[in-house]
Amino acid sequence: MLDTRPTDTAHPPEATRPAGNRLATLLHAHPRLRLYGLLSLPLAWMVGVYLVSLALLLVTAFWTTDPFTSKVIPGFTLRNFENILTTPAYLRTAARTVGVALLVTLLCAALALPLGVFMAKVASPRWRNFLAMAITLPLWAGYLVKVFAMRISLGDSGPVNWLLAPYGLSGPGYGLPAVVLTLTYLWFPFMALPVYTALRQIPPNLFDAAADLGAGTWRTLRTVVLPLLMPAMIAGSLFTFSLSLGDFIAAQFVGAKVQMLGTLINQNVNLNPPLAAALSVVPILAVGLYLFAIRRTGALKEL
Amino acid sequence: MFHLAPATKWALGLVAATVLTFMYAPLLLVMANSFNAAQISSWPIESFSLHWWQRASQTDAIREALWVSLVTALGATAIALVLGSMVAMALQRYDFFGKNTINLLIILPIALPGIVTGVALNNTYKNVLEPIGIQVGFFGLIVAHATFCVVMVFNNVQARLSRMNPRLEEASADLGAGPLTTFRKVTFPGFRTAFAAGGLLAFALSFDEIVVSIFTAPPGVETLPLWMLNNMARPNQQSLLNVVATVIILVSMVPVYLSQRLTRDADSN
Numbered sequence: 067m068l069d070t071r072p073t074d075t076a077h078p079p080e081a082t083r084p085a086g087n088r089l090a091t092l093l094h095a096h097p098r099l100r101l102y103g104l105l106s107l108p109l110a111w112m113v114g115v116y117l118v119s120l121a122l123l124l125v126t127a128f129w130t131t132d133p134f135t136s137k138v139i140p141g142f143t144l145r146n147f148e149n150i151l152t153t154p155a156y157l158r159t160a161a162r163t164v165g166v167a168l169l170v171t172l173l174c175a176a177l178a179l180p181l182g183v184f185m186a187k188v189a190s191p192r193w194r195n196f197l198a199m200a201i202t203l204p205l206w207a208g209y210l211v212k213v214f215a216m217r218i219s220l221g222d223s224g225p226v227n228w229l230l231a232p233y234g235l236s237g238p239g240y241g242l243p244a245v246v247l248t249l250t251y252l253w254f255p256f257m258a259l260p261v262y263t264a265l266r267q268i269p270p271n272l273f274d275a276a277a278d279l280g281a282g283t284w285r286t287l288r289t290v291v292l293p294l295l296m297p298a299m300i301a302g303s304l305f306t307f308s309l310s311l312g313d314f315i316a317a318q319f320v321g322a323k324v325q326m327l328g329t330l331i332n333q334n335v336n337l338n339p340p341l342a343a344a345l346s347v348v349p350i351l352a353v354g355l356y357l358f359a360i361r362r363t364g365a366l367k368e369l
Numbered sequence: 370m371f372h373l374a375p376a377t378k379w380a381l382g383l384v385a386a387t388v389l390t391f392m393y394a395p396l397l398l399v400m401a402n403s404f405n406a407a408q409i410s411s412w413p414i415e416s417f418s419l420h421w422w423q424r425a426s427q428t429d430a431i432r433e434a435l436w437v438s439l440v441t442a443l444g445a446t447a448i449a450l451v452l453g454s455m456v457a458m459a460l461q462r463y464d465f466f467g468k469n470t471i472n473l474l475i476i477l478p479i480a481l482p483g484i485v486t487g488v489a490l491n492n493t494y495k496n497v498l499e500p501i502g503i504q505v506g507f508f509g510l511i512v513a514h515a516t517f518c519v520v521m522v523f524n525n526v527q528a529r530l531s532r533m534n535p536r537l538e539e540a541s542a543d544l545g546a547g548p549l550t551t552f553r554k555v556t557f558p559g560f561r562t563a564f565a566a567g568g569l570l571a572f573a574l575s576f577d578e579i580v581v582s583i584f585t586a587p588p589g590v591e592t593l594p595l596w597m598l599n600n601m602a603r604p605n606q607q608s609l610l611n612v613v614a615t616v617i618i619l620v621s622m623v624p625v626y627l628s629q630r631l632t633r634d635a636d637s638n
Contacts, residue, residue, distance in 0.1 A: 097463070100548065104459035105471070108452040108519070112474050116516050119489040126492055138496055181388050184381035187373065197385070199629060204392045206570075206625045208577030210594045211614045214601060215395035218402070225398060225412050251391065258388075273372075283373060304480060312482020315579065319601060328484045335488060335584065339496060342488060349482050357473070357480070 120350070127343035138339055146344035156330065160348055163327040166242075167310035170249045174257035174306045175299055177250075181258055183291075186265040198262065205255040210315065216248040217319045244320040249310045256309070257302035264298035265291070300360045307356065311349045396618060403611035409604060425612040434596040435616070441592060442575040445514035449571040452515070453522025454564060458556070461530040478517035486517060487584030494585065506587045513585040514578060518571035525567030525632070529560040562631045569628035573621040593617055 127146055130139045150156045185197050204212075217240075219226050226237035238244050268291065276286040314328030327348060334342035373381070405411075406418035425431050456475060460468055478486050490513050494505050505512070537559070541551040557564075579594040586595060597613055600606040 101459055101463045101465060104455045104463075108456040108459075108475075109471070111448075111452055112516070112519070115490075115512060116478060116486075117474070119493040120485075122497060123485075123489040123492050126496065177384070177388055180381050180384040183373075184378075184385040188378050188381055189385075195633075197389075199626070200389060201392070202629060203622050203625060204396065206573045206577065206621045207396055208579070208594060208614075208617045208621055210579040210597050210601075211399065211577065211617050212395065214597065214610060214614055215399045217601070219395045219398060223412065225394075228412050251395070254388075254392065277372060283377065308480055308482055312484040312580070314484065315598075328482070331484055331488060332583075335491065339492060343492065346485050346488050349485055353481055 123343045123346060124350075126340050127347055129340040129343075131338045131340055136337060146341050147347075149341065150344055150348075156345075159325050159330055160327055162325075163311060164352070166246055166249065166326070167307045169246055170253065170310045171257075171303045171306040173246070173250045174254050175261075175303065177254060178258040178261040178299075178302065179295075182262040182265045182295075183287075185262050198259075201255050201258045201262070205259075209252065212252055213248060213316050213319050216244070216251060216316075220244050220247075220320060240320050240322040242321065242324050244322075245313075245316050245324055245326075248316045248320050249313060252313075252316065253306040253309050256305035257299070260298035260302045261295060264295050268294050304353075304356060304360070308349070308353045311352060399611055400615045400618065402608075403615040405608065405611070407608075409607055421608045421612050425609050425616075428609065430591065430596060431593075431609070431613060434591045434593045434613075437590055438576055438593040441511055441514055442572045444511040445518045445575040446568050446571045448511070448515035449518035449522045450564065450568050453519045453567060453571075454526050454560075456519070457523050457526035457530060461527050462535070475520050475523050479520055483517075483578075483580030484584075486513070487581040490516075490581070491584035507590055510582065510586050510590065510592075513581050514575040517578075517581065518575055521570040521574055522564070522567035525563040525570070526560050529563035530556075533559045566628040566631040569624035569631075573624045573628075577617050577621045 126138070128142050128144070130141060130143055130145060131137065132139055150160075181201070185194050189197060218224055220237050220239065221227075222239070224237070230236055238247065272290055272294075273286060276290050281289065312328050314326055314332050317324050317326045317329055327345060331342050331345045334345065401414060403421060404417045404419065405414045406416040406420060407414075453475075456471065460472060490509070494509050498505060533556075537555050538551055541555045542548075546554065577594060578592075579598060582592050582595055583598070586592065591599065593613060594617065597610055597617075600610060
């Protein structure tokens with residue numbers, strides 16, 4: 067059809083770009099209107115439901131609770147934050163949680179690298195596809211199911227102790243090591259997948275070039291492979307770190323008496339909502355800072 | 370090529386095998402235990418039976434929870450399919466200010482720990498909407514699930530759109546098709562498999578979700594994972610838990626497997 071309508075002149079910058087030309091032809095008129103149409107519903111949802119809720123949570127963190135009726139009283143006070151910063155038990159729990167999250171992230175990275183190298187550089191294509199599927203699937207087995215599976219495996223008369231007993235050994239039992247192990251088990255695929263994908267994308271001739279220039283395996287790994295894997299590892303670490311930071315279910319079921327930040331939030335949600343809100347600010351801040359720090363590394367594109 | 374000494378290759382293979390064992394052994398254990406005939410599942414398994422599967426299928430609370438989980442996952446997936454495709458088309462086909470921010474906003478619900486999303490929505494439902502007379506009830510659970518499912522559809526559809534030839538859409542417009550006809554006959558068929566793959570992932574994500582559900586499910590409503598959580602500390606429910614866990618594993622993994630197949634087949638064409 068010959069387009070007899072005038073092209074959209076209300077937005078000249080749009081029309082000068084190739085994307086704008088495409089749109090002008092594609093949509094005949096008012097590309098902006100179509101864009102707003104496409105964005106309206108999703109944005110209304112994500113902002114109206116999610117961002118507003120997050121904002122309200124932040125506001126609640128400055129409110130107080132009547133200690134007798136447990137009723138929330140609006141107002142403005144820094145008492146909740148003061149309370150967190152001056153209570154040693156809270157600080158210890160926060161430090162423990164961040165420590166656990168960092169350790170889990172390191173463990174995931176340390177396991178993902180050799181697995182990724184094996185898949186990308188040693189395994190045959192058929193094995194490679196099989197393994198890629200095999201590390202994706204457990205991601206979806208369910209948080210609680212996996213915690214339950216670890217609880218059974220590590221239990222007193224569970225298979226881990228059963229396997230180790232003939233050697234006079236016993237498993238870690240429930241406690242902090244079990245929490246770290248379980249969280250690593252839970253979030254490992256989030257690290258393994260991006261690392262493997264990034265390894266696959268490294269052009270093979272880079273390895274040839276490194277070899278031609280006399281670099282051995284380890285040197286190639288350190289100076290060529292690792293820097294190229296950084297964005298993927300940062301993207302993976304966002305999940306391993308952030309998801310560990312908010313956990314309380316693993317701590318509840320394999321941690322014996324170990325408390326995490328999430329445990330404290332969960333305990334206060336009904337008793338003292340403003341304190342729970344103030345405690346939630348800790349993971350929000352940690353993840354926010356993390357996202358801000360990695361913004362320029364291009365890692366967000368890997369998510 | 371990357372030259373690795375045979376010993377290194379063996380070592381890497383050993384790491385890979387260990388990691389895979391670590392990933393699958395606990396899940397297989399739960400699945401095997403669901404067929405354990407013993408009253409309280411003990412290890413090693415001495416005799417197998419379908420007894421606990423039968424018992425689970427006759428337990429009303431479990432059947433109800435399965436129903437709640439399915440309805441929630443289907444509702445959340447339907448919403449996510451619409452919203453996720455719309456954002457994907459907006460971000461992939463248009464250039465505008467604030468694009469990266471919107472991208473981040475879509476990712477945020479799965480990048481922030483579930484407890485933050487859960488507590489935030491719980492706070493809105495209970496401390497803001499309830500006092501002004503709005504009871505979100507069961508719908509609140511679906512809304513919460515849909516919010517973190519959008520990213521699954523968005524990721525899949527956006528990736529596909531970025532590989533589709535936009536000239537096809539131009540050609541359609543040149544041949545006289547309006548935007549809706551172009552969408553129906555050209556754009557949508559182009560990303561149909563990614564749409565389905567994203568929907569399957571969203572369904573799986575919602576079906577096995579627990580943390581957000583804890584804070585957003587109305588009183589008395591249990592999803593399958595919530596039923597598990599409420600019974601996990603009770604030793605006499607252990608055998609039924611194995612069955613429910615196996616159901617969750619299968620119902621979540623099968624859609625993901627199908628989704629991967631869909632994506633791979635479409636990508637290799």
